[in-house]
Amino acid sequence: MMVKKLHLRAIFFVALFCFATFGMTNAQPTPMLAKPVVDQRVELLSLVFRLAGNPEYNMEMFSLYVERIKKHFEAHKDHPLIRYINTDLKENGVMFDAVMQMALNITPPPQMEPIVPFTDKIPEARWGKEKATEFLKLLNQFYVDADCATFFEANQDLYEVAVKRFLVVYDELDLDWYKRFYGTQPKGHFSIVIGLGNGGANYGVKRITPEGEEIVYAVMGTWTVDPEGMPIYQKDGYLPTMIHEFNHSFVNHLVEQYQDDLKPACEQLFVPVAEQMSRQAYPSWLFMTNESVVRAAVIKYMIDHNFDPQSITQETITQIDRGFLWTKELVEELERYDQKRDTYPTLESYMPPLAAFFEKVASNVDHLTAEIDKRRPKIIEIKPFANGDQQVDPTIKKIEFIFDQPLTGEGYSINTGEKGMEAFPEVSDIAFSEDKQTLILMVALKPGKDYEMVFTGRSFRSKTGYSMNPYPVSFRTKK
Template sequence: MKKILIALALFTTTFTMARTPVRSTIDERVELFSIIFRLAGNPEYNMKFAKHYIADINAHFAPYKNEPVISFAKELATEKNMGFSKVMFLAVHLKKSKNGFAMIPEQNSNLIGKWDPADAEKFVGLVNSFYRRSGFNLFFRAHKKRYTQATKDFDQSIDGFDQQWYLNYYGDHQVDYRVAIGLGNGGANYGPSVTPIGSKRRVYAIMGSWTFAADGTPIFARETYLSYLIHEFNHSFVDHILEQSPKIDSMLIASGEILLAARRKEMKLEGYEDWHSLINESLVRASVVRYMIDHKQSQKEINNEIAKQREKGFTWMEDLVQLLGEYETSRVDYPTFERFYPRLTTFFEKTAKNISR
């Protein structure tokens, strides 16, 4: 009887999680960091789709464009290639502390390889000064109505998004899903994560906004935004495996460098200039196709997605999708994605040899 009750409880929990919709937010940390790097001049944080919102940003923050944190952000961008997802990784590693922010204590930080600890500490100190001096919270609260409407519209557009698929596919059930909309982030989307001590790992999809009505209202078409949401959440389950394992890193570095050299032009167009990004993006994009297959999308849609990824430089996409199909049907041997990684390293080694020929 006890086993039956346990099984029933597990079924109920799984069913509830599958039916629980994702609720988006406008995250103050995301807006703060994106505005700082906008003022610093990073191109990926200077897209101009949200014209009305950007006008408000410029009007409020123009007097603070020479603040020390802006100068330091410029220095980091120039000297350490700071930008894109690295910015958002630090943002989600912060928690509100009085009238500012502090680092979230972690057991194993996935900031390693993205931020030098001394740089991160200095940057957060300067962020707090900027936050107070610029009256950032006043700006944030003044746009509450705009933010509320954006999250409502976004949530309606992604209704039916399947959270449970990720838990089953990756074998990692200890996660807390979070969606943050970056209204000024343009067409850039990011998938950072953070694991506070004593808490579930928080997996984020930080979604950009690149379609707007004439009155400045963001438009979130399901056929446009849902695929990007699926993509970004995959990052939160994939990236940390390579980033936190020196053994896997050493096994993949040779093949990763070969593939990057062969596809450097295409990868640069996508914003990927290191082999870690190439490997992680390969796995994420192939897993998006697996999501499509598992959710019974048409063969035409699946073929189009594979073709699109091949055009972007991931010419091994079809073979990788097939290999991940073997992973899905061998879960007794590979209960988690991480356990399957030796097969993946072999795949990339073989692909690198073929591309060298």
Template sequence: MKKIVFLFTGLMIVLGAAAKPKATATTGVSEPAVDRRVELMTIVARLAGYPEYQSKFTPAYTDSLDAWFAPYKEHPAVEYMRMMRERTGLSYNAVPIMGVYLTDPPHLCPRLPLTEMQPESRWGVKYGTKFIKLLNKFYKEARCGEFFARQDSLFTQVEKAFGDVFAEIDMGWFARFFGKEAQGGMVPVVGMGFGGGNYGGDIVYPDSTVDRYAFMGSWGMRDGKPYFDPEMFRNTIVHEFCHSFVNPALEGDAELARPAERLFSAYAEPMRAQAYGDGKTVLNETFVRAAVIRYLMEQADTAAVDKEMWMQIGRRFIWMPEAVELLGEYEADREKYPDFRSFTPRIAEFCNETAAQIDTIRARRAAEKERMKANALHVIAIEPFGNGAQDVDPKLTEITIRFDKPLVGRGYAFNAGPGGEATLFKFDVKNYSKDKTALTLAVELEPNHEYELVVLHGLSFVTPEGIHMLEDYLVKFRTRAE
């Protein structure tokens, strides 16, 4: 398997000092890999109690991790990350990007000088320098190298599973669609502890080339082997790499700033609820997501396109059909629009028009959804108890989710509920029923505990005809005391 190799000359092993900067970014696209530097960062974040890194989806890994590192929950590196979450808001994508900014263990130091913006603004020079010193101490004292060596076989299985699907993605589409090659590297990293999280991040080199990282989660285990939803993986990797083209084009056009803020202001609360807090972010996300749908229109079937479209509408991008249609105008006239940057004046018009018509668009989506509800896929039962039960037997070992229509029966997609990872029970997927109308989970429950699990709509649960759920379904119950 192709690996990314960083070459260093005169490497300084002074903690907190930068190695001699690599001159330029990786060339082209790398294959998905488990990066031990990223795993190290997510382990410390998990010990520090970061909710987004408490996944139980991969017990073959996380159970081993929790047992190995239990004595180090109060380690200075862990305490420092707790402090940084409170003081700087350190979270989510800021965790793995620090990992790839460092040299390989056992001697961890920055590959480039720390700045107030690199590897990420929530680190900064002062905090980043101090943390790297503590991280080296943690790596040695917690015997991280030994732990990772014991995971080599699992990591190899995971890389192969992701690599097989990655090979089916048409990576040449990006240059064809956006009108240019990516300037720098496109690097997918599989995060063993990410659960359902997926993140992006950039490293900018002295020559202005960029490595753009897609940190991939969304997977679990089946029969002790890695399993993930191939469709979700494809869409997510395309999404993250679309950022490599969309963000520079949109952020490089100053004329888009005011129209983007108009679009954001027209639908600010639903966007803020998803941590999209300004026009620039909403604009980038809109056209990245629309580009993914254009990719599917070329590469996949109508059912996959419809699923992705309604998933994005469900995520409150209610103008997604209009944005996709706009990109169709771009694709249809490449003589006038040779690359994506040349299309930004039309995007500015789109923002202004959409903001002015937001009530009409909202009503249009509501009417479309009502027409679809009758024929949509629904969860009709949670067995052997009813959803919402308050006296579930904690010795129960299986839970079955029953649907009102037969499914394709190849994948699944779940997430933690409103209570977060604390209410997510340990589970493994056993099998679909013979008629494909039910999915059975092997579960581990504790007495007197509140549990939640979200059955995600618009992803893996779909019929052979392409009919899917229009809304997430929350499974919620409480076990009785023994």
């Protein structure tokens, strides 16, 4: 059945976070995990990098709160702090998790100071001691100039609601699993921080207190709201993310410690997926390797907690689809580690075999990529013309795109090409055939005109969950 009166100039589907439905266990929080909090340091750092224009801090899922931020702080977008971020920090890559590293390595306002003296690696290497020190001086100035205390006081109601609603997720996390799986006893405790201004972004942060205590943070974004616009946290979406972020605090330092062993193979693995990784803010083999192990560990958590097999399979495919082509094999490798704990009591002790695993995968990556590509849906025919045709009849009203297999039929993702909106066809209706194997566009074409569009895998997925590779379509109509 065709969709009626759908007027589109371009069709976009933005997938922020997409998780499978997970089976749950009734885990009880241990004393190591305090109840979730909203932390003014996280909110403050998030909003100043929002003012600086960082895309990762400019999501607007929690629009009620974002509007309050804009109303209070818009007049301060030219503050020396914001200028400093744009002129001195961004060039060093201070963005994403580096921002949260700073937030959780300083004391709470109103007078913010380093918890541990800044060095070239504290709060994080991308800052550097000199720039971190200057930033903190300007941040304290901004806190006063922008009257941040009034803003935080005015939003206390939102913070309290968020904390209360997050408890449904908090109650499900099994922290004891981390000790069992990684084989190390945390030196301190875990902390969940709810980032109301962080949108769909989540971060794992670890810091050491002056007393040597280790604090592992999962900074959780807020990307869902109820009909009244207030934040709501569902187990299906937020628990996997929380599991993921806590994993980072056990994995990242091991990958860095063993990077000489991992680098040759993982650099080789990075090459074919570099573009896909960069789109996810993983610009190097090191980031990719951290994420590979963390994502496989999430699936291991699911297996150990008896999540339903369909959810485990779907999560595995999701990670493969995001470019971590070796996820299934890596989960199997983590299972082997877990079966040999007498020999390998900790994941750290298993890092040499893990490096050997990546070497084996790297030697076989072309075959692995080819096997996965076989499962991806592909457009095999366009009617009534061929892709690239230079003599298309401009009176055509219907274009059919036939895939090699049925799709899920859940949405459309067609982007503009290099020539932009000017070359995108005027689309009035769009729908799938009943068998979900043909996409039908109703169009109005003009004579003597170049057209192009790009089908993407954001929505076009096989029924098993694999997305299509980007597929450009171009043609020209007759005069």
